[in-house]
Amino acid sequence: MGVVISLDDGKHRDASVKPLVENTKPNMERVNQLILSKAGSDVAMIPEVANHLISSGGKRLRPMLTLASATMFGYEGESHIKLATAVEFMHTATLLHDDVVDESDLRRGRSTARMIWGNQASVLVGDFLLGQAFKMMVEVGSLEALDVLATAASVIAEGEVLQLSVAKNMETTEDDYLAVIRAKTAALFSAACEVGPIVAGVSKAERNALRSYGMNLGLAFQLIDDVLDYGGSAHDLGKNVGDDFREGKITLPVVLAYRRGSESERAFWREAIEGGKSDEKALEKAMGLITKYGSLKDTTARAEHYASIARDALAPLPDSAEKSALMEVIAFCVNRAS
DSSP states (O other): OOOOOOOTTTTTTTOOSHHHHHHHHHHHHHHHHHHHHHTOOSSTHHHHHHHHHHTSOOOOHHHHHHHHHHHTTTOOSSHHHHHHHHHHHHHHHHHHHHHHHHTOSEETTEEOHHHHHOHHHHHHHHHHHHHHHHHHHHHHTOHHHHHHHHHHHHHHHHHHHHHHHHTTOTTOOHHHHHHHHIIIIIHHHHHHHHHHHHHHTOOHHHHHHHHHHHHHHHHHHHHHHHHHHHHSOHHHHTSOTTHHHHTTOOOHHHHHHHHHSOHHHHHHHIIIIISOOOOHHHHHHHHHHHHHTTHHHHHHHHHHHHHHHHHHHHTTSOOOHHHHHHHHHHHHHHHTTO
């Protein structure tokens, strides 16, 4: 049930994160060492829980964005290593907290930390990682970078609460949903990309370009994740296909299918999402309705819209290996639904 949307003239169809990985490889080795160091504690459970998620095979896209957005302006200092690590710790903390709030059993193909150590440990280790992240931000000594990341942390928390307020509510609008993912997902992408130019000491225009790139990349990334939950595979997702539906999550494919459906079809969605009747038979019907109303195709089209804004944000910047790699990441994120 995958959806194929052509990008440009097809030249990005084989896009990958490999150029970004190669470009940031030496610095990411330093980030990984710092991650392991800062996740350590005399309290044995802290590194156990932290390393369970840290070592679970994520691409570490966000810290790579921080590194590339600094080095593309010729930055050669040390600050971007600590900021990239802080960004990854913020992301890891939100995953630990998310899995508790969502009562998730699987993360990147493995049991979630809460399933192994419990909800309390997951929340508290997430708090520890946030504390370590802010310590590293302070060590960098840039009030501007600290402000950007602290603001992102606040916005992410607001997004979590906003998601709770619209959870299992089939009257959620597309604008409501976009507000949730702008806060929960895109805010950290945006901050990760903005702090690089800050420590590189570049112009306001260049900093704004990377902030816009990150925000719109994050929106595209999350919308494609929504598509994959109904049209992908467990291998691609790192969780079971249909988990969003089983957990009663309102995502854009559901919003579109609900609003385009008949009254009886909307009654089904209310019973499944609001009433919790989301068994495998209901999932099969949900996927049929999502296909009937073109929800995956249109969600992918929305993602490509934000991808285009991200491309345009980077376009005026001088050509470089980092810029090329960041451009390819945009196509990679959208092409995951192909």
